[in-house]
Amino acid sequence: MAALLYASRLPSSSYEIVLVASNQPSAEGLVLAAGEGIGTFAHSHKGMARADHDAIMEKAALAADADYIILAGYMRILSEEFVERWQGKMLNIHPSLLPKYRGLDTHQRAIAAGDNVAGATVHLVSSELDAGEILGQIEVNIQPDDTAASLAERVRIAEHQLYPHIVNEFAGRPYDPAWLLETIRTLALELPETEERESHGSAGWRTSGKSGKYFAYFSDRHHGQPHIALLAKTGGQDELSALIERDPEVFFRPAFYGASGWVGLILNRPGVDWEQVVYWLQRSWQSVAPKKLTKLLDAADEF
Known part of the structure; x- marks a missing residue:
């Protein structure tokens, strides 16, 4: 927690800590956080x-306007309902190179198995213990004379380097053009018979073949x-205007398009x-895709 706190004060940090919470009222981290002016x-x-x-813990996090929950030494198995509510927004660090050695006694198990390296893993929290998506790992060599205690000491130092780095990277994703582009690319290419082709300096996706038509573009602050943004087709100017009027924080009228x-x-x-x-990608694709691809979707829409 201390490593996360002080890393959040670096000029390059994409996150800030709004609350430090514990199920142990005597936890030293609470004293440290209070001394640094953290709630x-x-x-x-x-x-x-x-x-x-x-x-109760969740209520405190929400009252502090937390966007993410970062577990740091919180030695509690969380209820499935709580995990589901924070799906994709709760991170944990585990002292092994997952998927190896989930659970406890990770260092002794690595030594007993004759492994050459141990380490730590930052992952998203899922309902299955230590099984969420891996976001980053760091290796620590196992020395010939290592005990579980001596290995744990070095792994802990490595954890303090890894965790702030991954949290910073993860919290910055929503504003990272490269990550946003890759996410849109993945979603667009999941649609049937689509291909990527650049148009006017922007990544674009169209139905495949010589007669293919564009259904989406990725715009990275183009035309000033x-x-x-994702650019997608609407039903026309009336719908476009209505969308912008209803929710100008979400929709805008793109230059040229x-x-x-x-x-x-x-x-x-x-x-x-x-x-x-996903809805706008699918709808926009459906508006230009050949009838042979859309007839089943069109039939489903009627119901």
């Missing part, structure tokens, strides 16, 4: 149902606009609804 919260779990305690009824869906903003992004 703190503590509530013992003793005598409480797991879900009830999780709800401040937005990183707006005259043809395309809408810009802003990506470099907090709280992007990726289901909405």
